[in-house]
Amino acid sequence: MCTDCTSGRRFAVDPEVIPLLDRLDGRRLERGAAVRHLESARLISADEPRQWPWANWTPEAAFFHFGTRASRFQTNGALRDRELRTKAIKGPPPAPVKVLDGQRRQLPDAADLDGLSDVLLDRRTWRNFSKQRVTVEQLATVLQLTFGVQQWATVRGQGRVALKTSPSAGARHPIEAYVVSAGVAGLPAGVYHYDAGGHALVQVRRTRPSLPSLLAGQHYFSRAAFAIVMTAVFERSMWKYPSSRAYRSILIDAGHLGQTFCLVATALGLAPFCTMAFRESQIDKVIGVDGVSETAMYVVGAGARPRQLRRQPGSIRGGRP
Numbered sequence: 001m002c003t004d005c006t007s008g009r010r011f012a013v014d015p016e017v018i019p020l021l022d023r024l025d026g027r028r029l030e031r032g033a034a035v036r037h038l039e040s041a042r043l044i045s046a047d048e049p050r051q052w053p054w055a056n057w058t059p060e061a062a063f064f065h066f067g068t069r070a071s072r073f074q075t076n077g078a079l080r081d082r083e084l085r086t087k088a089i090k091g092p093p094p095a096p097v098k099v100l101d102g103q104r105r106q107l108p109d110a111a112d113l114d115g116l117s118d119v120l121l122d123r124r125t126w127r128n129f130s131k132q133r134v135t136v137e138q139l140a141t142v143l144q145l146t147f148g149v150q151q152w153a154t155v156r157g158q159g160r161v162a163l164k165t166s167p168s169a170g171a172r173h174p175i176e177a178y179v180v181s182a183g184v185a186g187l188p189a190g191v192y193h194y195d196a197g198g199h200a201l202v203q204v205r206r207t208r209p210s211l212p213s214l215l216a217g218q219h220y221f222s223r224a225a226f227a228i229v230m231t232a233v234f235e236r237s238m239w240k241y242p243s244s245r246a247y248r249s250i251l252i253d254a255g256h257l258g259q260t261f262c263l264v265a266t267a268l269g270l271a272p273f274c275t276m277a278f279r280e281s282q283i284d285k286v287i288g289v290d291g292v293s294e295t296a297m298y299v300v301g302a303g304a305r306p307r308q309l310r311r312q313p314g315s316i317r318g319g320r321p
Helices: 017-024 033-040 060-067 077-090 116-122 136-146 234-240 244-267 280-287
Strands: 151-155 159-163 175-181 190-195 200-205 226-233 270-275 294-304
Touching: 060 244, 116 244, 136 175, 136 244, 175 244, 175 294, 190 280, 200 280, 226 234, 226 244, 226 280, 234 244, 244 270, 244 294, 280 294
Parallel strands: none
Antiparallel strands: 151 159, 175 190, 175 226, 190 200, 226 294, 270 294
């Protein structure tokens, strides 16, 4: 079974074809019957050969990245919950924490961090939002404190690097942010790119798609005020780290930024969320990226908190221990 990285198409190939394709890689071909047959099967292209940007990260990272691009989601949340309840009867989920036997020393409670403790303890992933609009000032705050360049530094012999509120492997900061505005007062609905160095929004698309359609049918996001699509510009990390192991750092970078976003939004009294449920090809088209050199990796967003549901941010109920 082979996977076409650019389209996600999978197809069966005779094992004898694999070494032939490997020998043909990047070479000009004489157009004989065999070549035309391979072209008709879309195994090769007559176009001018070009450098594959993932060459150094192939096959390990490239296969994982392109092979796991989303294709199907369970859009019926109630059905999915029933399936999990049935599964839990047959075999309960693993324990949420690990406990070892041995000599124990009980620790003192965490120190009060002048408000940071409250923000950390108040952070939840929200699924309920009010119709109230988020202000452009609130959006500007979460963008600048999450994705904005706070300082510029210089690495000798390598040039300028950006410093932000979240860490990034080698200070490469491969993550870009695209805002899908749906209910932000003072900002027309649409799609925008956030200029992290200039702290400005650049319009990409005047019309905006519905958030549930972008997020695999998750209907509870229909009242969210905005979503932020995090993309990765892979060459920033590839330039410094030729090993495919560096792909892990991009995933971790997105996670750092997601938590920073949620904490800033929580401090502002907003209702933040984060999700991995989306179809990359659809979102890439909406924000205008090619899906190969740059593609969607993670989505966060927020709305206004509903007054009547302040203690029920989502489907998981519970409070502080």
